[in-house]
Amino acid sequence: MAGIIGYGVHVPHYRIKVEEIARIWNEDPESIKKGLHIKEKSVPSHDEDAATIAVEAARRAVKHAGVKATDIGAIYVGSESHPYAVKPTATIVSQAISAGHNLTAADLEFACKAGTAGMQMLMGMSDSGMIKYGMTIGSDTSQGRPGDALEYTASAGGAAFIIGKEKSESVATILDTVSFTSDTPDFWRREGADFPSHGGRFTGEPAYFRHVTTATKMLLEKTGFKPSDFKYAVFHQPNGKFPIAAAKLLGFSQEQIDDGLLTPIIGNTYSGASLLGLAAVLDKASPGDKVLVTSFGSGAGSDSFAIEVNDIINEKRTRSEKVLDIINNGKLYIDYAMYLKNRKGIRK
Amino acid sequence: MERSSASMWRKLNSRYNLVGTECENCKSLYFPSRIVCKNCGRQTKMRNKTFAGTGEIYSFTKIHVPAEAFREDAPYTVAVIKLDEGPMVEGHIVESGKEVKIGTRVRQVFRKMLVEEDEGLIHYHFKFEPV
Numbered sequence: 181m182a183g184i185i186g187y188g189v190h191v192p193h194y195r196i197k198v199e200e201i202a203r204i205w206n207e208d209p210e211s212i213k214k215g216l217h218i219k220e221k222s223v224p225s226h227d228e229d230a231a232t233i234a235v236e237a238a239r240r241a242v243k244h245a246g247v248k249a250t251d252i253g254a255i256y257v258g259s260e261s262h263p264y265a266v267k268p269t270a271t272i273v274s275q276a277i278s279a280g281h282n283l284t285a286a287d288l289e290f291a292c293k294a295g296t297a298g299m300q301m302l303m304g305m306s307d308s309g310m311i312k313y314g315m316t317i318g319s320d321t322s323q324g325r326p327g328d329a330l331e332y333t334a335s336a337g338g339a340a341f342i343i344g345k346e347k348s349e350s351v352a353t354i355l356d357t358v359s360f361t362s363d364t365p366d367f368w369r370r371e372g373a374d375f376p377s378h379g380g381r382f383t384g385e386p387a388y389f390r391h392v393t394t395a396t397k398m399l400l401e402k403t404g405f406k407p408s409d410f411k412y413a414v415f416h417q418p419n420g421k422f423p424i425a426a427a428k429l430l431g432f433s434q435e436q437i438d439d440g441l442l443t444p445i446i447g448n449t450y451s452g453a454s455l456l457g458l459a460a461v462l463d464k465a466s467p468g469d470k471v472l473v474t475s476f477g478s479g480a481g482s483d484s485f486a487i488e489v490n491d492i493i494n495e496k497r498t499r500s501e502k503v504l505d506i507i508n509n510g511k512l513y514i515d516y517a518m519y520l521k522n523r524k525g526i527r528k
Numbered sequence: 529m530e531r532s533s534a535s536m537w538r539k540l541n542s543r544y545n546l547v548g549t550e551c552e553n554c555k556s557l558y559f560p561s562r563i564v565c566k567n568c569g570r571q572t573k574m575r576n577k578t579f580a581g582t583g584e585i586y587s588f589t590k591i592h593v594p595a596e597a598f599r600e601d602a603p604y605t606v607a608v609i610k611l612d613e614g615p616m617v618e619g620h621i622v623e624s625g626k627e628v629k630i631g632t633r634v635r636q637v638f639r640k641m642l643v644e645e646d647e648g649l650i651h652y653h654f655k656f657e658p659v
C-alpha cells in the first residue's frame with residue numbers, strides 16, 4: 181500500500197507583518213489579525229520562485245527519504261506560479277536533484293491542491309508497480325493584488341513528498357483517499373494576468389467549506405473512522421480562520437489541528453499549504469498515530485487522505501531539519517517598500 | 529535575438545549541482561571542470577565529481593556598482609568559498625540573517641541568477657547561504 185517514504189519543505193527567510201501592510205492601506209491591523217487569524221507571512225527573495233522553492237524542498241525530501249534520486253520515476257510539481265508558462269518546473273527539479281533522465285515529469289495546476297492531486301497520481305503509479313518512487317511537490321510564490329484582502333495572506337513556500345509502495349521504508353502509510361470536485365468560480369486568474377481575481381464572500385461557504393467538509397465526510401464514511409480516531413488533522417489554510425471553522429463543523433478539536441496550522445506564522449503558501457501542514461505534523465507524530473489531511477483548490481475541489489504513521493519515522497527524523505526550525509531560523513523582517521521591490525512591484 | 533539555450537544546457541550540471549572533476553590518477557579536485565589535470569598532463573584520468581556544497585567564506589566583497597544584468601540586485605555580496613573538499617569557488621551570498629565574514633560556514637542553495645530580458649530564459653544557479 182502506498183506510503184510516504186520521505187518529505188522536505190522550504191520557506192523563504194523574509195517576513196512581512198500584518199501591521200506593515202495595514203499601515204500602507206490605513207486599515208486596523210488588530211481587526212485583520214483577528215479576522216484572518218494571521219500574524220505575518222513569508223515573502224520570497226528577489227531570486228526565489230516556485231522552481232527554486234520546489235528544488236530546496238525536493239533536495240531535503242531526498243535526504244529525508246534516504247533514496248537514490250535516480251530511483252524516482254515520476255516528478256509532479258503543483259503550483260499556480262510556475263515561472264514559465266511553457267517549460268515545466270518539474271524538469272528543473274529533476275535536473276537539480278540529479279534524478280537522471282529515465283523518468284516521467286509534469287507540472288500540475290489546481291489552485292492550492294495540485295500537490296495533493298500529484299500525491300494521488302503517485303499512489304496509483306507506485307501501487308501498480310509502474311514506478312518505484314515518485315515525488316510530488318506543492319510550491320508557490322503567490323501574489324495578492326495590492327490593497328486586496330489576499331495581500332495579507334498570499335505567501336511563499338513549498339513541500340515535497342516522496343511516495344512509494346514498501347511499508348518498511350514508509351514513514352507513514354496512506355490508508356485511503358477520496359476527492360470531491362465541482363465547477364465553482366470562487367477564485368481564478370486568466371492567462372497573462374498578474375494577480376488573481378476572486379468572488380469575495382463567495383469564496384467561503386460554497387467553495388472552501390462545501391468542498392473541505394464534503395470530502396472529509398466522504399473519507400470518514402469510506403474508512404469507517406471517526407474524528408476522534410485521528411491524533412492530528414490538517415485542513416487547507418487560506419487564512420488562519422477557515423481551517424479552525426472547518427474543524428469545528430466536522431467535529432475535530434483545536435488540539436487536533438494546532439500542529440498542522442502554519443498559516444498564522446507563514447501565510448497561505450497555496451499549493452504548499454496542506455503539504456507543509458502535513459510535514460509539520462509528521463515531524464511530531466509517533467508510530468501508530470493517524471493523520472487526516474484535506475486539501476482545497478479553488479475552482480474547486482478537495483482531496484482527503486487518511487494516513488497512519490509507521491515505526492521508521494523515528495529513525496528518518498534524525499536526518500533532516502524540522503519544519504518549525506526551517507520556518508523560525510533566520511527570519512528577516514522587511515517593510516512594504518522592500519516587499520514591493522522583491523515582488524518586482526517597483527523597478528530600477 | 530539569439531537565445532543562450534545551448535551554452536546554458538551544457539553548464540546545467542555545474543550550475544545546479546556543483547559538478548566538477550576529479551583526476552583519478554592523483555586525486556586532484558577541480559571546480560569548474562578541467563579536461564587536463566594540472567599535475568598529470570597526459571596521464572590525466574578525469575571523472576565527474578559532485579561537491580557537497582558546504583564550505584566556508586575565504587574572502588568576500590560587496591558589489592555596489594553591478595553589471596547591467598544585476599542592477600536590481602545591488603548591493604549584493606560575492607565571495608570566494610573554500611569547499612570542504614578543497615577547491616575554491618566563486619559565488620553569490622544570499623541573506624540568511626547570519627553574519628558574513630571570513631570563516632563563516634555556508635551551504636549551497638538553488639536560486640535564480642539571471643532573468644533574460646525580452647521573454648528569454650531564466651538562469652538558475654547555485655549560491656551560498658551562511659548557516
Ligand SMILES: [Zn+2]
Pocket residue numbers: 551552553554555556565566567568569572573
Ligand atoms: Zn592528476
